[in-house]
Amino acid sequence: MKxxxxxxxxxxxxxxxxxxxxxxxxxxxxxxxxxRGGLMGAADVLTMATHRxxxxxxxxxxxxxxxxxxxxxxxxxxxxxxxxxxxxxLQGEFVDWRLPVGGLxxxxxxxxxxxxxxxxxxxxxxxxxxxxxxxxIGQWTGPPLLEVLRAAGGVxxxxxxxxxxxxxxxxxxYDMFDVVHPQTMLAYGLNGSDLPLGNGAPVRLRVxxxxxxxxxxxxxxxxxxxxxxxxxxxxxxxxSDNDWHWYAGA
Amino acid sequence: xxxxxxxxxxxxxxxxxxPELYWGKVGFRGHEAVFKLSDWGISWDxxxxxxxxxxxxxxxxxxAWISVINGLVYVGWNVWNKHFRRDxxxxxxxxxxxxxxxxxxxxxxxxxxxxKTEGRYSVLQKISYVIVIFVVSxxxxxxxLAQMPAFTEISPELIDLFGGRQSARTLHVIGMLWMILCVLxxxxxxxxxxxxxxxxxxxxxxxxxxxxxxx
Numbered sequence: 001m002k003x004x005x006x007x008x009x010x011x012x013x014x015x016x017x018x019x020x021x022x023x024x025x026x027x028x029x030x031x032x033x034x035x036r037g038g039l040m041g042a043a044d045v046l047t048m049a050t051h052r053x054x055x056x057x058x059x060x061x062x063x064x065x066x067x068x069x070x071x072x073x074x075x076x077x078x079x080x081x082x083x084x085x086x087x088x089x090l091q092g093e094f095v096d097w098r099l100p101v102g103g104l105x106x107x108x109x110x111x112x113x114x115x116x117x118x119x120x121x122x123x124x125x126x127x128x129x130x131x132x133x134x135x136x137i138g139q140w141t142g143p144p145l146l147e148v149l150r151a152a153g154g155v156x157x158x159x160x161x162x163x164x165x166x167x168x169x170x171x172x173x174y175d176m177f178d179v180v181h182p183q184t185m186l187a188y189g190l191n192g193s194d195l196p197l198g199n200g201a202p203v204r205l206r207v208x209x210x211x212x213x214x215x216x217x218x219x220x221x222x223x224x225x226x227x228x229x230x231x232x233x234x235x236x237x238x239x240s241d242n243d244w245h246w247y248a249g250a
Numbered sequence: 251x252x253x254x255x256x257x258x259x260x261x262x263x264x265x266x267x268x269p270e271l272y273w274g275k276v277g278f279r280g281h282e283a284v285f286k287l288s289d290w291g292i293s294w295d296x297x298x299x300x301x302x303x304x305x306x307x308x309x310x311x312x313x314a315w316i317s318v319i320n321g322l323v324y325v326g327w328n329v330w331n332k333h334f335r336r337d338x339x340x341x342x343x344x345x346x347x348x349x350x351x352x353x354x355x356x357x358x359x360x361x362x363x364x365x366k367t368e369g370r371y372s373v374l375q376k377i378s379y380v381i382v383i384f385v386v387s388x389x390x391x392x393x394x395l396a397q398m399p400a401f402t403e404i405s406p407e408l409i410d411l412f413g414g415r416q417s418a419r420t421l422h423v424i425g426m427l428w429m430i431l432c433v434l435x436x437x438x439x440x441x442x443x444x445x446x447x448x449x450x451x452x453x454x455x456x457x458x459x460x461x462x463x464x465x
Contacts, residue, residue, distance in 0.1 A: 045310040054404045062406030064275070074278040088291040127275065127415060132303065133268035134278035135415045209400045245303060249400030250311060 010178070028179050031099055033161065033228045033236035043216070048247040050175065055249075059103035061208035063102055064125045069191055070136040075126075081168035081218050083146035085132045093168055094202040099186075102162075103224035106135075106153030113188060113202055119151060126250035131211040138245030140206050141189030148186060149224070158226040161236065164205055173228045173236035174207065174214075186219065190242040207248075213239055252319065253313045254433070260310040261426060266301025269294065271423060275414035284420060314394065321387060337371060338380060344373040360442050368456050375439075382432050386425055393422040 006151040035041040046147040081087075089097050094113055102108040125139045143161070149155055180186055185206045188195055195201045200217025207214055214237075226235065233241025240246035265315070269287035270279070280293075284334035287297050328334050343349065353374045356362070373388070395401055396409045396418035412418035440448045 043315045046315050047311055051398075051404070052398045055400065059403045061402040062409070068275065070276055070278075072280075074280070125384050127399075128400055129397075129402070129415060130268075131307065132279075132383065133264070135275050135417060163421055188388055190347075211399055217272055242304075243308070244313070250398045 015224060028160070032240065033173065034240065036243075036245070039064060044245060044247060047245075047250050051247070051249045052132065053175075055209065057150075058181055060214075061124070061126050063136050064127065066139070067126065068137050069139055071191070071198060072122065073138050073190060073196075074134065074136055075196070076130060076132075076134070076212065078217070079198035082165075083167050083169075083187045086167035086218065090197070090201070097202050099203065099219060101148060101152045101222045101224075104156040104159040104226060105149060105224050106156065109152050111148065111151075114185060115144055116148070116203065117153075117186060117210065121148045122182070123189075124185075124206075125184055126183070126206075126208050128215065129211055131213055137192050139189075140185065140187040141192075142185045142187035142203065142206070144182055144183045145186060145205070146182070148222070149179070155224050159223070159224045160226050160227055163223040163225055163228065163231060164216050165215050165221045165223070166172075167220045170216055170238050171232065172214050172216055172238065173225075173231070178207055178209070181207070182211070210248035213244070253317045254429070256309055256313040257317060258426060258430065259310075260306045260313065261423075263297075263301045263306030264310060265305055265423065266297045267303040267306070269301075271299040272416035273413070273420060274416055275409075277416035277419075292315075304350060318391065323364060325383070338376055338383075340373050340376045340380075344376070349373055351394040357439075362443055369459055378435075382429065386429055390422065390425045390429070393418045397422065 004184060030052050032048060036044055045229050082089075098112055099116070100108070100110045103161060116222040120143060121141055123141045125137060127137050131137045147160075149183060160175070162179050163171060163173045165171040174184075178185055183206065186203050187206050188203050190196060190199055195204060200219075202216045203219045205240055206217055224233070228236035232238070235241050235246060237246055239248070266441055268279075268288075269292065270277070270283040272278075272281055273284050288294060325334075331387050350373060356372070357374060362386060392408060393412055395405075396412050396415075397415060401408055408449075412421055414455040447458050
């Protein structure tokens with residue numbers, strides 16, 4: 001008799017735990033937009049799902065002391081997009097730079113640098129980690145991405161991904177889990193000055209939980225979409241189009 | 251073993267793409283390094299040509315998961331069937347200075363120790379297995395996690411525990427060298443003790459002991 005009760009108790013407990021997992025979240029939070037085939041895809045899902053579970057409380061990234069700031073912040077990858085439209089903006093000191101925020105927002109609009117500076121800014125001293133292995137500490141200033149989307153009237157119910165494109169031809173999609181994080185920001189300042197050219201002037205994206213390759217530089221446009229299908233390679237980013245990890249937290 | 255090989259090779263590919271090691275939180279090209287491959291005659295460009303970081307990262311994470319799952323099954327199974335407690339944990343007697351010394355002399359002289367003839371692990375063998383399974387393996391997993399940007403949010407304490415992100419990376423490499431050393435010694439000892447019999451025993455659990463019984 002005792003045995004039956006305990007087994008029933010166990011089954012009930014397991015059932016409750018299972019339904020909590022099912023109810024507690026949208027399964028897309030745990031999956032990249034396109035899962036690669038085979039074992040590689042299984043490993044991607046394991047990594048992303050584990051991290052997202054551990055991040056479910058949306059903890060803030062560690063902030064460092066002012067004394068720990070890397071003064072000569074390294075520049076890496078593309079340090080000066082050769083594209084003509086970018087070069088002319090650079091020559092005009094980005095006075096004519098505009099960031100269109102469109103797609104599934106209620107009030108599509110275009111932000112100048114001054115518009116962004118008028119939004120409530122955030123300042124954070126965090127570590128930038130490159131997938132190649134280097135790390136440096138910088139003080140970033142800019143409005144949270146969420147504030148920018150709010151200024152554009154907020155996103156509609158169908159919105160699932162925010163697609164960010166750059167002047168040097170890069171693009172990446174971010175799901176709402178990353179978009180709503182308070183430290184996900186459009187940084188126009190580094191270490192108290194304007195964002196230098198080599199670090200992505202005039203504005204770069206900061207997603208602190210991701211490797212550098214998903215902290216895009218030289219921002220050109222922001223597009224809110226329901227699905228990444230049909231956008232370039234269709235996997236939700238230039239990195240995953242080229243068989244890198246879409247989830248960049250590892 | 252295959253997963254370990256892949257982890258080493260893919261890890262080397264990742265390293266070749268940034269062939270310097272640093273200490274502390276911060277490290278980048280131009281920062282004071284504790285190890286530079288260029289000091290050993292291989293320039294950044296040459297190292298970059300040798301390493302394929304896309305292949306490296308993809309396979310490193312895949313085989314990290316395979317190793318973790320395999321390791322959990324192995325540890326779980328052997329805790330369940332008491333293999334660890336029965337055969338792997340050294341007893342107090344075995345840890346006596348006298349026994350340790352005797353076992354060390356046996357190993358240095360490449361003589362098969364007495365314990366082996368009774369189908370048991372020798373004490374030094376036990377100690378090194380325990381260290382690899384319960385110290386170095388978890389160390390490699392944790393120092394790997396401490397390098398991930400997501401862990402600046404999940405557990406910055408873990409990164410600080412290693413003395414910073416770059417220290418974790420450097421210690422990860424040192425841990426790898428330690429494991430390679432263990433594997434080399436292990437394989438060497440297997441050959442000393444008789445390769446066919448040893449490998450058969452690892453897979454089947456049966457080890458042939460030749461007894462010189464008087465008629």
